[in-house]
Amino acid sequence: MDKSTGSQKFHKSFVAFLTTAVVAGVLVTILTSIAASTSGGVKSLCQVVSTLIFLWGLYRLIYLFTVRWLVDQQGVTISRGILPWRRSSFFVPYDNIFEAFSQHGFFGYFLQYGTATLRRTEGSTTALSDTRMHRSKKLTGLINAAVQQLHAQARVQPQPAVPVSGTGTSDVEKLGQLSLMRANGDITEAEYAVLKARIIGS
Numbered sequence: 001m002d003k004s005t006g007s008q009k010f011h012k013s014f015v016a017f018l019t020t021a022v023v024a025g026v027l028v029t030i031l032t033s034i035a036a037s038t039s040g041g042v043k044s045l046c047q048v049v050s051t052l053i054f055l056w057g058l059y060r061l062i063y064l065f066t067v068r069w070l071v072d073q074q075g076v077t078i079s080r081g082i083l084p085w086r087r088s089s090f091f092v093p094y095d096n097i098f099e100a101f102s103q104h105g106f107f108g109y110f111l112q113y114g115t116a117t118l119r120r121t122e123g124s125t126t127a128l129s130d131t132r133m134h135r136s137k138k139l140t141g142l143i144n145a146a147v148q149q150l151h152a153q154a155r156v157q158p159q160p161a162v163p164v165s166g167t168g169t170s171d172v173e174k175l176g177q178l179s180l181m182r183a184n185g186d187i188t189e190a191e192y193a194v195l196k197a198r199i200i201g202s
Contacts, residue, residue, distance in 0.1 A: 007072035013113030016132035024057025100143035
């Protein structure tokens with residue numbers, strides 16, 4: 001965690017790196033064995049394919065290293081990519097986030113990794129997701145906590161000025177204004193009850 005900015009970075013789990021390395025290693029080993037037992041065109045083909053798989057595995061490992069989720073005070077920045085034309089970075093402010101959630105399997109539960117998904121609206125078409133993220137549950141928990149805090153701050157509003165005394169406004173008019181404010185969402189049900197009791201008791 002960066003204490004100076006209050007931000008936290010999350011990256012891919014070691015399981016993602018291990019899986020890629022194992023898959024590439026097994027395939028290269030198999031093709032190398034085949035090439036050693038054959039000759040001619042088959043041997044050359046196996047050597048070429050094994051080289052391509054090795055390069056793919058190396059590229060994939062570097063790519064996994066670039067995947068980052070940065071959670072700070074303003075929102076979430078998701079970046080990934082090696083090649084300049086394939087590199088991407090998304091910044092999503094908290095007021096544009098609907099929810100974040102984490103999913104994990106049996107091994108993910110014990111090894112602390114899973115799929116982190118961020119939904120910008122109430123729909124799956126706007127979701128940003130990464131599999132095998134380290135501490136995905138903590139990642140999504142931080143995002144949801146920041147979103148809930150933002151919503152709580154938005155709900156805290158100064159008490160509206162409702163005329164409760166004076167000679168120019170009757171109690172019926174005051175109650176009508178109060179009901180209209182409640183219908184428009186300017187005041188909550190609890191505020192409505194308090195102000196109504198004040199008007200009736202005045």
